[in-house]
Every structure is written in structure tokens, then in C-alpha cells.
């Protein structure tokens with residue numbers, strides 16, 4: 282596990298200074314509002330998750346999904362992504378604050394990667410947008426390190442016992458993106474079709490990308 286050097290003063294308006302210094306004015310307003318409303322007890326984190334999801338439609342995980350889909354379709358790009366994620370991701374136009382030093386973690390049939398920031402909420406904004414409330418919660422941050430398999434199960438992700446789960450601790454200098462395994466039954470799919478399958482949670486590592494064959498009914502209603 283990496284260690285953080287940054288200050289974690291949690292007084293209102295002063296927490297996560299190392300992060301807010303990287304954010305746009307709009308990001309800072311959103312975060313300040315969120316902290317204020319939660320601390321005052323005016324809103325439920327679940328309601329804020331909705332707000333954040335709206336925000337994510339602009340700057341959110343659809344960016345990361347495009348990166349993943351391209352890696353699934355283009356072996357040379359995938360190798361570049363695994364070797365120098367920052368440059369490969371920037372080549373698609375996704376760069377900037379929170380993405381200065383990216384590392385991509387490839388899931389395989391035997392290794393599943395999951396990302397956390399144990400001390401606060403460091404997160405790869407250019408590819409995933411703002412983190413969900415649970416990512417910033419103390420229970421996730423502490424429990425995923427101790428018992429990742431149980432935490433994943435709570436996300437509905439039940440990995441075979443022989444799959445090794447590796448937990449990676451983000452920090453203000455280094456941010457991770459999980460490259461999920463390409464699901465079955467997607468042969469011949471375009472990058473655009475594939476990107477639509479890739480979820481935020483799969484790129485954090487708290488879930489996998491399910492095969493569309495498992496959702497055939499839902500897609501035709």
C-alpha cells in the first residue's frame with residue numbers, strides 16, 4: 282500500500298486541499314456544496330449520488346469507457362496504455378488535473394484489480410469524473426483493503442475463489458484505471474458499442490463488465 286504525505290484535516294471546507302487545488306472552480310463549488318450539505322445533515326449521500334451522476338454525464342466515466350473499448354479493439358493501443366497510460370489516455374483527449382500520472386491495471390482470468398484511496402478520495406477525474414459517495418466513505422476505504430472479496434460481493438460482483446484480488450491505493454500523484462476483461466458475446470462489436478457496456482464501477486474494480494448475453498431480455502423491452 283502506498284502512503285500519503287498530504288494533510289487530512291477534515292474541518293469543513295479544509296479537507297482534501299491537495300485535491301481541491303487541482304479542481305476547476307465548478308468542481309470546487311460542487312464539492313464544497315456537497316460537504317456542507319452532508320455535514321449540516323440537509324441531504325442524504327444517496328441524493329448527492331444522483332447529483333453527481335448528472336455531473337458525470339458531462340465529464341464522467343464515458344471517457345474512461347472509450348479508453349477501455351479502444352484497448353479491447355486495438356492491441357497496439359492496449360500495450361501503449363499498459364506501458365504509459367498517461368500518454369495513451371492523453372492521445373484520446375483525456376488529460377489534465379487528476380490525470381497527470383495514470384497507471385492502467387489489466388484484469389485477467391486470474392487477477393482482478395480494485396482501486397481505493399485509503400486516506401481520502403483521490404480519483405482519476407479526466408477518465409471517471411467525480412468519485413461516487415461510496416468511494417469517499419470510510420467503510421469502503423477501510424474494508425476493501427482488509428476484505429476486498431466481501432466488498433465486491435456487496436457490489437454484486439462474485440469472483441471465482443481462484444481469482445486473486447489486488448487492491449491499489451491511489452494518491453494525489455498517482456491515479457489508477459482498471460482495464461476490465463472484455464465480456465463474452467461481444468465479437469465483432471464496434472468500439473462505440475463496447476464503450477456503452479463499460480461501467481464506472483468496472484473501471485474502479487468493484488465490479489466486472491457483464492456479458493451482454495446475460496441482459497438480452499432487458500435490452501429488448
Ligand code: FE
Nearest residue numbers: 398401402403
Ligand atoms: Fe487521497
